[in-house]
Amino acid sequence: MDLFGSNFDDSVFSEAKDKNTVSVSSYNAKCCKPEWFGESAALDTEDSLEKQKIFKFRGDLAMWKGKYQTALDAYTSCLGWVAENNLSIRRDILEGMARCCAELGHRDRAMELLDLLSKEASNTCHLTSLLLLKVTVYRHFGLVGPLMSSLQELCSLLPFNPWNWYNLGKICMHRLDHGTYLKDESMEMEAEDDKVSEESLWLKACVCFVRTKLLLRILQQQQSSFVLRHNQIAIQKAEEALARLHPDQTTLLNLTEVMSEDLNPEKMREDNQDGMSLSNICVPTFRERWWDRILLSGLLEADGQNGLSDVKA
Structure with a gap:
């Protein structure tokens, strides 16, 4: 008795007698002079x-x-x-x-x-390009509020990109250093309904640099050479920023727990929405995805003033 799949038809291994002939036509590539479009x-x-x-x-x-x-x-x-x-x-x-x-x-x-x-814009690729363009334009004109909103949208759309988190953290630090948390012209176009205060900016900066470190450390496992060195420099800068913000150990542990909940390989693969139609996806806002959960933990009231006093000093 033959085992299932143990015998094959000899014709599978025989060469085909009749092969379709393929006609090959010549192709002459167009040669253009340098800057032919001048x-x-x-x-x-x-x-x-x-x-x-x-x-x-x-x-x-x-x-x-x-x-x-x-x-x-x-x-x-x-x-x-x-x-x-x-x-x-x-x-x-x-x-x-x-x-x-x-x-x-x-x-x-x-x-x-x-x-x-x-x-x-009709798909996630369009939206990503648009948000990156907005970041460039808003930064050029000094529109700090809209710039921050665009970076928050990028973090929501691409939650596993560490550089968007890092840039958002730097903007929060900039606003803390220069007092631009106050209502001014740059806030006219702010999209998300955030509580604009020193305390919320301080906590959001902590959130961003913690998330940056977590993501960069995951990426280190796949990196080498100058890419790895660039990654390590970014981690060091994020750690220096956190040292300036000076959250206590309990706050750091709580933020790390919240911001690492979705950092597992399966979740990161499932969240790949590259090229998807905007009508088919629902991207939660920064507030919905992270900020409300952090605020509910009571971290802002517990440690905000202590951290701010160290930043100002």
């Missing part, structure tokens, strides 16, 4: 795609060289030649225009472009 490039062509490429590459080169007005002009011209269904290039052009406007000090126009990109 001022001498022909724009009298009827090919709209060719015009789009010329203006797009001109804008990218000018942006790289720091010639932001030239880049903005090229991107603006390019936008008129982008096909309606080419959403990727359209978003790329709008983002380039927003960055140019920020560098040129055109605040209102930069905000209009951010709003336009917000309306057209």
Whole structure:
């Protein structure tokens, strides 16, 4: 009696007698001269795609060289030649225009472009790019409140990215050092309804640097060379920031417990939402995911004033 699967049909191992012939056609790659899209490039062509490429590459080169007005002009011209269904290039052009406007000090126009990109965002990749762009623009114009809100959204969307937590912690420290927890113009666009006070900023800074350390230590297991050294430097800076904030040991232990609850391999794999449609996911806000649980623990009232006195000293 043959075991199941122990005998095979000989035809499986025989070469096929009749093979389909594959016709191979020659392909000649298009060779372009360096900076072929420069001022001498022909724009009298009827090919709209060719015009789009010329203006797009001109804008990218000018942006790289720091010639932001030239880049903005090229991107603006390019936008008129982008096909309606080419959403990727359209978003790329709008983002380039927003960055140019920020560098040129055109605040209102930069905000209009951010709003336009917000309306057209349809998946998590779009949202991530938009939030990173907002961080750049808001930081450029010194809009500390909106900058902090955007970083909080990034931490909610990408909870296992340590650098968003680290940057949010630095913003909290900046606000504590410069007194920008007070109501001012930079708070006009703050999205989340946070309690803006010294005590809440102090605790939020502690939260961010604790989370940063936890995530970076997990990543160390997969790193080597200069990446590992960069990681270790970041951990050291997070520890130095926590030393300045000076939370007591009980507070540190409680924060570590809360901020490490979701740090297990299965949870981290399940939370990968890269490219998902925004209509199919529900991203909890920073307050919903972490802040309310921390506030309910009573840490703010228990240790906030002690920690703040050490920061000010």
